[in-house]
Amino acid sequence: MTLKKRILMIFTASTLIPFISTAFVSYNAITSIQNTKLQSSIESNLRQVQLSLETTISNLNHVSQQLAYQGSIGKQLEQFLLEREPYGRIWRTEDIKTQLNLITFTNPNIGLTTYYFSQSGATLFENSDVKDTFNLESLPLLARYYTISYYGPHISQDVLSNQYVLSALRKVELPEYDDIYVYVESGFKLTQNILETDRIGKHMGHLILDNDGRISFSEVQDVFPENMRLPEMITDSSGVYNGYYWNKSTSNQGWSIVSLIPAADYNAERNLWLLQMGGLSALFGAVSLGLAWLLWAMVYHPLRKFQAEIKHMTDNSYRPADEKAAARIPEFEHVLRQFRRMKAQIAELFADVERKEKRRADLEIEKLLYQINPHFLMNTLDTAHWLAVMNGQEEIDRLVTSLNKLLYYNLGKLGKISTIGEEIESLRAYLTLQQIRYDFRFDVHIHADEALLDTPVPRFILQPLVENALYHGLKDDGRIEVEVRPDGEMAEIAIRDNGMGIPEAALRRLLEQEEADHEKVGMGIGLNYVKRMLAAHYEGQAVLNLDSMSGQGTTVVLRLPMTGGDRDDESIDCG
Incomplete structure (x- = not known):
């Protein structure tokens, strides 16, 4: 119950x-x-x-x-x-x-x-x-x-x-x-005067019976007419007959006097009492139900506050559902304050865990960055670039130059926010390296709305998406399209390829993997990195969708918050 x-x-x-x-x-x-x-x-x-x-x-x-x-x-x-x-x-x-x-x-x-x-x-x-x-x-x-x-x-x-x-x-x-x-x-x-004083009810009457039990006088002619014989009244002294309570007194001479009281008059006082008790019962019942409802309302109001606080908590919000909400009962007020204090403490614990996790991830990246001395690496690659130029090695020069640009961008300052334009330039350098590295050719077409090039985005979110196109079924005569366009208040980045497609199990693994060594490609950062970076930077406002069909290619769509601008597409052929 x-x-x-x-x-x-x-x-x-x-x-x-x-x-x-x-x-x-x-x-x-x-x-x-x-x-x-x-x-x-x-x-x-x-x-x-x-x-x-x-x-x-x-x-x-x-x-x-x-x-x-x-x-x-x-x-x-x-x-x-x-x-x-x-x-x-x-x-x-x-x-x-x-x-x-x-x-x-x-x-x-x-x-x-x-x-x-x-x-x-x-x-x-x-x-x-x-x-x-x-x-x-x-x-x-x-x-x-x-x-x-x-x-x-x-x-x-x-x-x-x-x-x-x-x-x-x-x-x-x-x-x-x-x-x-x-x-x-x-x-x-x-x-007659004595009979009149015996009127308990207004319809009361009397009978006088002769010594044979026959009515010789009746005040209730319609029910007990004169000359009517009532044998059942001869020996009894009281009883009920035909809706009347009767009492009889018999003289020594054999005749009798009988009083008749209608049942309604006889029970009038008791019926009045029953009516009063029924009214009081209804009143007491109404009062009881009213008090019960009042008590329930007193209890239900604080319970509803607790329910709102708990629901707010299940929605990952640890602030009070209503700062001004009060239970109006001191005991419940105390429990409600304790519950809100507990929520605040839980929120602080979660925030502390998030800060520690973020710091741990940053430290890991910093460790990676400091393992590779950017200045030494850049100077060495710059030396290789001039040696290639002096010896007329254009292909090597092109390779070294693209690698230098890519490393300079990817090993930039930790936590620095990039732009869509910088991401596209880094993507071009990466594609140049990939074209020199592999023995097959592929076409890359980039269409970017100039109004979106200065839109701030997290660093290194486009390269892992293009890597998936290169490493999952793209062959000779392959084609990769990168399109950046506004969509309302969002910037939409779509990467499409005409490769073999990704099986459903592999697609799910790409989205859910945790940087397993055998899954690392390119710079060693998987697609899951992009997903985590979007979640951390945009707090759930960004969307990452993958759509792939066997033999028909793969499409990856990023939807990022931005400010609007005029559209003007740029087409670059890297093939």
Whole structure:
């Protein structure tokens, strides 16, 4: 893995792992707290609702007992029904109504109260007007016992009320009458208020089940309609059904109260927490990645500086890539300064080695020069020249004169810069010696642009190139052409011959040899000398190309930096 990937991975892990661990623990904690809080609140509320309903039902039972035969009003009802005298019935009627008003006054939650005759459907002694639609069969039965039935929440049968009430129907049990019942309603408002306080979510609802598990009252009619039976809720106290969390509390009388909470409302707080944790996780992740990227940038900037310095070094440049470049971090600054100091030391070592090598080469040449005493040699050749002239030996005179000129030029002052013109004059003397020395004739044509004759060049670079033409396949009727011409900002020197050509292996050996004794020709300096001299003098700006084909001759091209001028060719025949 790259350093960048490792930094990103480490920062992300170090940031997210503690956060995820904390989130996991807090999630379990909030889930436990939420479930405990909700469960405790729901169970408490259900107990309050159950207690309220039980109190209401107990009150209905108590009031209905007073109106039954065993109660005080029940006996007066029997006397009223047995009374035949109109006056007596009026007096009994007033007495019963007085008793009923007293009971309803002392029980403010009691609403409509009346005696009901099941066979005729008539009512008697009602404390308020009864609706014409009064029908006990349509009321939701909550619980039924031997002599009494309780009805779940329903709209009051009182003409003047549209409130939900609980009601009870008790048989009066008069000896002579079997179809008389007392019907009593009790207000449901207190229970409704308790149900309203149980609203954990805005879509929460409640069910009231009878002792057979059938819904007698429902606040969620679309999902749990009345008269629907829920057998799975009969024995369980809580669970999940049809997208609702439910809890049930069962009274001693067998009926049950059930709370319904939609799953979305039940998990609202936990979902909100998850949303917040998701946002925090994204924030922490972004911060982690940002910090990792910042750290990477802090490290990458110095690394890029080091890379630039190393690349600069591989390009054989030992100066700093950018003197003003800074890593901006003290530790990296120190390493970068040390690296640049190392580069400077390496550059000094290379320069020192180059100076020593150059000095060694110069010393070798000086040694060669001093082995041959130029003044003694020149004076001796000059003496031979005059002897040849005095004795009429023109050929010897020509030979000695050319040799004298050639030695004078080649054994000149060490390191002295020559010109193209001087190189051409030295080349003519060399060619004259070669023509006298060998028993075959060859033509040499020199074409030189006069504007280039004063162009400075290293000493002794043309003779080795012409030597190659003479010693590699040139025969009778051979031809050598030397052309000097400008080419843009370069001086181009081309030496062409029509000899046998040079094989590829020999051509490569000529360019790469290191002055082996058996390869030396002429003055003993090979073609490799020319190549090395150009590299040392022009620092890579000069070009030496050799092109040879078997049977078609060889072409050597030198391209040297120069200053431009007018062209004017000179043609010299040395053959």
